[in-house]
Amino acid sequence: MQPSAGPALPHTRTRSVHWISTAALLGAIIGGGALVQPADASPHASQAAVQAAPDPARATYPFDCAGAPVEVAGRATGDLDQDGRPETVAVVHCRAEAGTPPTGVYVLAAGASPGSPPRVVATLVDPAEERSITGFGLQGGTIRATVLGYSSDTTPRCCPDQKRAYTWRWRAGRYYATPGALANSV
Structure with missing residues (x-):
């Protein structure tokens, strides 16, 4: 250990006011950075974070259950069509x-107006x-079942008695199905 060259200088001592002002400055920088978005940021990106995915329990489906629920x-x-709004596959x-x-x-996509059922x-x-x-699931933008x-x-x-794996992907304004090989015995 080296001996001190002399008494501690008053301007080298840290006080609580120094720590508080440093913390306030760092907080302001971090907070300001969260509010600023890059120039190429999509307006859909922040919209998708706010908009909830459609609830399949609230939708009306185009088939008849003859009175059964x-x-x-x-x-x-997920955002299957890359428009910045989530869809639900049900x-x-x-x-x-x-x-x-x-x-x-x-x-399903969001309803026509806020609060309306999904469509x-x-x-x-x-x-x-x-x-x-x-075997249903979503992987990236691909629906699998x-x-x-x-x-x-x-x-x-x-x-x-037949089984086939399918994938669906959004392309050129619609969902395209890709069937796998047909397995004849389940």
Whole structure:
């Protein structure tokens, strides 16, 4: 340890006022940085952070459950069309006590006005096709699901016997489906 060259100089001692003023200055710099956005920042970026994804339980779906309630079996949210607003993909079917009810897969966008229910903007799987969905999810901007179906009209509706993986992606103003290979036994 080296001996001190002399008494401590008064201007080298730190006092609480120095620490408080330094903390206030750093807080002002950090706070100001949070308010300033780069010139190329999209106005949609801040809008997406504020806008909540559509709630699939509030939507009206384009199929008839003959009085049975609609059940949301799965959901995923993301900005699928890159417009800065989140969409919700919903897997829905009619609630049934037995059997395998047909499933629909829909893309929902925010309602026309604040507080209004979400609207269906795309049907990816129509319940009229009598399909079931498993392995549903969203990866980046790609929707993925395994679609189960029937090889003929005589196949019991409890027991789908065909399976195919699908992906859907937004391109050129619409969702495009890409089917995987058909697996014939589930």
